[in-house]
Amino acid sequence: MPAFPASARSALAKTQQRANLRGATHTIRAKRAQVVAEVPEWEALRVAGADAKDEALTHLADYLEQLEESLTARGAAVHWARDAEEANRIVVDLVRAKGVDEVVKVKSMATQEIELNEALEAAGIGAWETDLAELIVQLGHDRPSHILVPAIHKNRSEIRDIFTSEMGKVGRPAPDDLTDEPARLAEAARLHLREKFLRAKVAVSGANFAVADTGTLVVVESEGNGRMCLTLPETLISVVGIEKVLPTWGDLGVMLQLLPRSSTGERMNPYTTMWTGVHDDDGPQEVHVVLVDNGRSHVLADPVGRQALRCIRCSACLNVCPVYERTGGHAYGSVYPGPIGAVLNPQLRGTTSEIDASLPYASSLCGACFDACPVRIDIPELLVQLRGTVVEQGGHRAESAAMRAAAWVLSDPKRLAIAQRGATLAGRIVGDRTVRRVPGLGGWTDARDLPTPPTETFRQWWAREHADGHAGDEQGGGR
Amino acid sequence: MSAVAADLRVALFATCFNDTMWPGTPKAVVRLLERLGVRVEFPMAQTCCGQMLTNTGYARRAAPLVEHFVDVFEGYDAVIAPSGSCVGSVREQHPMITRLAGDPDLESRVEAVRPTVFELSEFLVDVLGVTDVGAYFPHRVTYHPTCHSLRMLRVGDRPLQLLRAVRGIELVELPGAEECCGFGGTFALKNADVSVAMGQDKADHVLETGAEVLVTGDNSCLAHIGGILGRRGSTVRRLHLAEVLASTEGDVA
Ligand code: SF4
Numbered sequence: 001m002p003a004f005p006a007s008a009r010s011a012l013a014k015t016q017q018r019a020n021l022r023g024a025t026h027t028i029r030a031k032r033a034q035v036v037a038e039v040p041e042w043e044a045l046r047v048a049g050a051d052a053k054d055e056a057l058t059h060l061a062d063y064l065e066q067l068e069e070s071l072t073a074r075g076a077a078v079h080w081a082r083d084a085e086e087a088n089r090i091v092v093d094l095v096r097a098k099g100v101d102e103v104v105k106v107k108s109m110a111t112q113e114i115e116l117n118e119a120l121e122a123a124g125i126g127a128w129e130t131d132l133a134e135l136i137v138q139l140g141h142d143r144p145s146h147i148l149v150p151a152i153h154k155n156r157s158e159i160r161d162i163f164t165s166e167m168g169k170v171g172r173p174a175p176d177d178l179t180d181e182p183a184r185l186a187e188a189a190r191l192h193l194r195e196k197f198l199r200a201k202v203a204v205s206g207a208n209f210a211v212a213d214t215g216t217l218v219v220v221e222s223e224g225n226g227r228m229c230l231t232l233p234e235t236l237i238s239v240v241g242i243e244k245v246l247p248t249w250g251d252l253g254v255m256l257q258l259l260p261r262s263s264t265g266e267r268m269n270p271y272t273t274m275w276t277g278v279h280d281d282d283g284p285q286e287v288h289v290v291l292v293d294n295g296r297s298h299v300l301a302d303p304v305g306r307q308a309l310r311c312i313r314c315s316a317c318l319n320v321c322p323v324y325e326r327t328g329g330h331a332y333g334s335v336y337p338g339p340i341g342a343v344l345n346p347q348l349r350g351t352t353s354e355i356d357a358s359l360p361y362a363s364s365l366c367g368a369c370f371d372a373c374p375v376r377i378d379i380p381e382l383l384v385q386l387r388g389t390v391v392e393q394g395g396h397r398a399e400s401a402a403m404r405a406a407a408w409v410l411s412d413p414k415r416l417a418i419a420q421r422g423a424t425l426a427g428r429i430v431g432d433r434t435v436r437r438v439p440g441l442g443g444w445t446d447a448r449d450l451p452t453p454p455t456e457t458f459r460q461w462w463a464r465e466h467a468d469g470h471a472g473d474e475q476g477g478g479r
Numbered sequence: 480m481s482a483v484a485a486d487l488r489v490a491l492f493a494t495c496f497n498d499t500m501w502p503g504t505p506k507a508v509v510r511l512l513e514r515l516g517v518r519v520e521f522p523m524a525q526t527c528c529g530q531m532l533t534n535t536g537y538a539r540r541a542a543p544l545v546e547h548f549v550d551v552f553e554g555y556d557a558v559i560a561p562s563g564s565c566v567g568s569v570r571e572q573h574p575m576i577t578r579l580a581g582d583p584d585l586e587s588r589v590e591a592v593r594p595t596v597f598e599l600s601e602f603l604v605d606v607l608g609v610t611d612v613g614a615y616f617p618h619r620v621t622y623h624p625t626c627h628s629l630r631m632l633r634v635g636d637r638p639l640q641l642l643r644a645v646r647g648i649e650l651v652e653l654p655g656a657e658e659c660c661g662f663g664g665t666f667a668l669k670n671a672d673v674s675v676a677m678g679q680d681k682a683d684h685v686l687e688t689g690a691e692v693l694v695t696g697d698n699s700c701l702a703h704i705g706g707i708l709g710r711r712g713s714t715v716r717r718l719h720l721a722e723v724l725a726s727t728e729g730d731v732a
Contacts, residue, residue, distance in 0.1 A: 009672045322659045326676045362670060364663025364677070365534060367630035384572075387536030388579075403532055407540040410495060410527040411547050420499045434709060443671035448678070448706030451500055458493050458502035462521045 001333035003358035011327040017153045021328050024152045025319045031265025032316060032372070039261070049258045050376040052251040053310035056212075056243075060300060063212040063245045064291065070215025074277025076287040084114035087239060087292045091116060091204065092123045094237055094288055100125070100201045103237075106219060106226040107131035108206025109147060109313050110239045110292055112335040116204065127204065128170075128196045130225035132189050139166040145329030145337065147315040148263050153328050156180035167192050193225060203229035203284070207240045208312065209255055210289075213248045216276040217289065220259055220269050230273045236284035242291050243300075243309040255312065258374035262314035295348035304385055308344050310375040317369035317379060323362055332359065339369035343382040351390050360386035420457045427453035484516040484607055490552055491519050492560040492596070495527040501698040504561050507725035508599060511614075512559070514725075515607060519559075525551045530568035533576060535665045542580040545573050549588045557606060558596045561721045563628030563696050564664075566598040571631055598628060599721055600637040600696065610640045616726045617647030621690035623681070623704065625697040626659050638696055638720055645723060654684045662703035678707045685715060692716045694723055 001007070011017065036042055056063050068078045081087035095103055103120065105111065105127050117127040117138075129138045136151040137144050140162040144150030151159065163174040163185065172195050174188045205226065207217040217238055219226050230236060246252065260269040278287050300306050318324045318338030329337030333355040334345045342363055346356040360383050363369075369379040391400065409415045434449050444450065489512070493505035505521075512519050528548060529541030548569070552558045560566050570593055577586045603609055622642060628634045642650055661667070661677025668674075681704050685693050693708075693715050695701045705717040 005670050005672065008670060012672055012676055322661065322677050323670070323673050326673055360536075361666065362673075364626070364659050364661055364666045364674070366626035366659035366663065368626075368657075368659070371630060381575075384534060384536075384538070384575075387534070388538050389536075391536035399535070400537075403535060403537045403540060407532055407537070407544065410529070410532075411543040413524045413526055416495065416526050423499050436710075443668045444706070446671065447675040447710060448703065449709035450706065451702045453500060454502050456502060458498040458505045459521070459523060461502055461506065463523070466521075 001353070001355040003354045004331060004333075004362040005358065007331040007333065007355075008323075008327040008362070011331045014328075016155070017328055018326060020153055020155045021325055024149065025325045028265055028319045032262060032319065035261045035265055035267055038267075039257070045254060045258055046374055046376050048254045049312075049374055050307075050310060052246060052254055053243075053312075053375055054307075056245050056247050057300060057306055057309055060242065060245070060297075063247055064242055066212040067210055067215060067245050068291075070211075070213065071277060071289055072215075074215050076215065076277045076289050079288060079290045081290055081292045081294070083294050084292075087114050087290055087294070088116055088119035090290050091237055091239065092119055092125070094235075095120065095125050095202055096123065098202050098235055102126040102128065102196075102200060103202045103204050104128050104130050104196050104200040104229045104233065105134075106203065106205035106229045107134045107150075107221070108204070108239060109335060110206045110241045111204060112144065113241075114239070114292065114294060116239065126170075128193075128200075130193050130196070130229055131221070132186065132223055132225070135189055135193070136162060139163065139170070143330055144335060146318060147313050147336065147338070147340075149315075153330075156182065156185065159185055163188050171195055193228075197225075197228045197232055200229075200233050202235045202237065203233040205230060205236065205238045207238055207244055208259065209246050209252060210240050210244045211246050211249050211252060214276060216249070216274050218252065219271075219273045220256070221271045221273070222264060222266075222269055224271050227271050227273045230275060231283050234284055235286040235288070236275070237288045237290065239290045239292060242293055242296050243311075259312055259314055262312075262316040262372070262374040299344075299347045302347070305343075305347050305382060307377050308340070308347055308382060310377055311340050311344065312375060313340075314374055316372040316374065317377075320368040320372045321363075322366060322368070323364065332362070339363060339379045339383075340377070343377075343379055343386060346386050346389070351386070351393055357390050357393075360390055417457075417459065420459075423453040424455055424457055424460070427455045484512075485518070487517065487556045487606075488554075489517050489519050490555040490558045491521050492525060492528075492552065492558050492565070493521065494560055494562045494565045496565075497561060497698055500702070501719065504698055504719040504721050507719065507721040508559065508561050511612060511721060511725040514727075515603075515609065515612060517607070520555075522551045528565045528568045528573075529576065530565060530572065531664055533568065533572045538572070538576050538579055541572075541576050542582070542585075545576050545580075545589065546582075546585055548573070549585065549592050552596070553588060553592050555595055557602060558592070559599055559602045560596065561599045561696070561719060562698070563598050563625050563632055563634065564699065566596055566601075567627040567631035569593060569596045598632055598634060598696065600628075600634055600641055601632065603641060603724075604637045611644035612641060612724050614645040614724045614726050615647050615728045615730075616645050616723050618691045619649040619651060619689065620692045620694055620723065621651045621653045621685060621688040622656070622720075623653055623660065623685075623693060623695045623700065624656055625695055625700045628696050629657060634696075641720070641724060642694070645726075648723075651688045651690050653688055655680070656684075660700045660704050662700045664699070667703055674703070675707065678703055682707045682711065682713070686713065690715060692718055692723075694718050694720055696720045
């Protein structure tokens with residue numbers, strides 16, 4: 001994966017995708033703003049949400065133990081996975097033990113993060129995504145580009161084409177006369193998926209929350225596909241990041257107000273499914289929970305960085321991000337795109353790869369993400385801190401030298417005044433002509449004129465005007 | 480007003496960028512404040528808040544700049560800067576930089592100076608308690624509220640209150656005003672393509688308004704949007720808020 005600026009450049013060239021993204025993010029942005037404005041105590045809710053997650057994270061080991069106990073007491077089996085490989089192996093073994101060659105899947109970021117579908121496929125097991133947008137991505141042999149709406153970069157007619165050409169290869173084909181009306185597309189997906197729901201013996205899900213004191217897992221969704229997977233198959237395997245734990249059942253009250261409003265812009269999502277262990281003759285008769293670390297305890301060790309683990313994957317930060325709006329999710333090189341991806345990926349994976357070292361810089365630090373985040377993750381603060389990490393790991397040699405020089409100049413007024421003489425000299429040479437191109441500043445001057453430097457700096461003017469020394473001290477003075 | 484104003488010991492923090500590239504802005508601040516009865520000092524030893532270093536990942540290198548900033552500006556009742564982003568840097572980043580530097584003495588000095596540093600519109604509205612600064616500017620104007628003023632400093636509609644009170648002005652709303660223009664310091668160079676894409680949209684919105692003048696509280700954003708407008712051959716003028724507020728009947732505006 002190349003560094004962000006390069007992949008962003010190719011994404012920017014896709015005009016249809018840019019139009020799709022702009023339309024979709026602006027629509028959901030407006031919806032979110034409206035339903036958030038309806039809640040007078042929104043700020044207090046955000047604080048409560050952040051507090052609940054922080055409580056869980058500060059005592060993570062204790063709450064995870066409690067979760068394991070509650071789950072086991074209610075008949076679920078708990079598995080621990082240190083990394084993606086271990087998690088995938090556990091799931092593959094569980095599916096194999098059931099003697100099946102396919103599973104249905106509830107949309108889940110954790111399974112995407114560990115690339116479970118690929119691992120299952122390598123083991124000869126088909127994993128069918130049942131979320132509509134996820135299905136579109138899977139059928140289109142594409143990658144998700146948004147946390148909540150993985151096919152946000154596609155429009156209706158592109159989706160119709162994918163359904164028509166691909167559905168038949170893996171199950172019930174799309175009807176011959178399929179149009180790009182949303183209702184017709186949804187109906188085609190429903191018929192295609194129904195066969196899979198009714199046939200599947202094993203389902204794989206993630207969880208939005210895992211409540212420690214009751215051992216309850218929660219999935220919040222809009223379409224009902226998740227509920228089909230969570231109730232019909234005999235065996236349910238839930239793959240859950242360890243940061244998903246919430247201390248108490250009561251904390252859900254806060255989270256279920258924050259999440260739907262922030263993610264889909266709805267007051268409440270249509271389906272909230274909760275499962276607690278195994279119940280005779282009702283729902284799956286075998287429940288496995290795989291608790292995945294995969295870099296999370298490393299993130300937890302950093303007192304500032306750990307706030308990224310509060311993330312409830314609502315995607316509000318993506319929808320308000322001006323950078324994401326223009327590049328889309330693929331440019332971030334991970335299943336976590338947008339502002340949260342820019343901080344989470346380098347934290348989870350380290351900053352040694354080109355893409356991870358570039359992600360902290362994929363932001364203008366405009367702060368819109370922090371304002372939108374329901375659990376008050378200070379993404380700009382994290383970005384700045386991570387930039388420091390990249391620099392300390394020797395990220396940018398030429399830049400480092402330039403910054404050292406800048407710091408040297410800027411820490412002393414005499415040196416600054418000398419440097420300014422260069423600028424005003426340039427100003428006198430250029431006069432009032434427009435500056436179109438400066439060697440070495442291509443990044444700026446390709447599409448922007450440069451401001452013309454003035455012939456006199458402010459401090460020169462001030463020194464001249466206040467030659468009597470009425471205020472301030474002499475040029476370059478000070479302590 | 481002048482009772483408050485005359486008693487205050489006020490320093491102008493021109494910011495290194497304005498000092499070097501846009502001297503008209505701090506000059507306008509001086510003119511405006513003196514008109515309002517404030518005696519402004521310009522400590523010549525001042526340099527830079529360190530924002531560029533910090534935002535690029537060199538927070539540790541910014542520590543000497545923070546120390547220098549405190550040396551220069553401690554002891555004033557108010558330090559005024561015509562830049563939302565530099566004030567944001569002093570308020571939000573200086574504590575972080577000193578914490579990183581592990582200098583508790585400096586930390587407490589930073590804590591003492593921090594609350595005295597104001598962005599221009601904050602100082603006028605909150606400290607002096609004025610919204611009508613007696614300006615005259617008979618032009619069609621649109622205002623871009625910069626991200627750092629809006630979301631770091633939360634200046635709210637203070638700049639608009641000030642602009643609305645300007646005589647002769649015709650204020651037109653900028654579509655998508657709260658969206659980032661794409662400048663973002665070194666972001667404009669490191670992610671030049673995305674930065675320009677954002678700036679193009681901002682420039683489109685400016686042109687849609689039919690305004691003669693684009694006004695912001697930060698010359699860095701103005702340089703970026705202006706650079707794009709300029710490349711398009713646009714005749715829209717670009718002015719800092721201070722320059723509009725400093726204008727009076729006497730000026731050939
Ligand atoms: S960082 Fe905040 S806004 Fe972004 S997805 Fe996570 S919870 Fe939502």
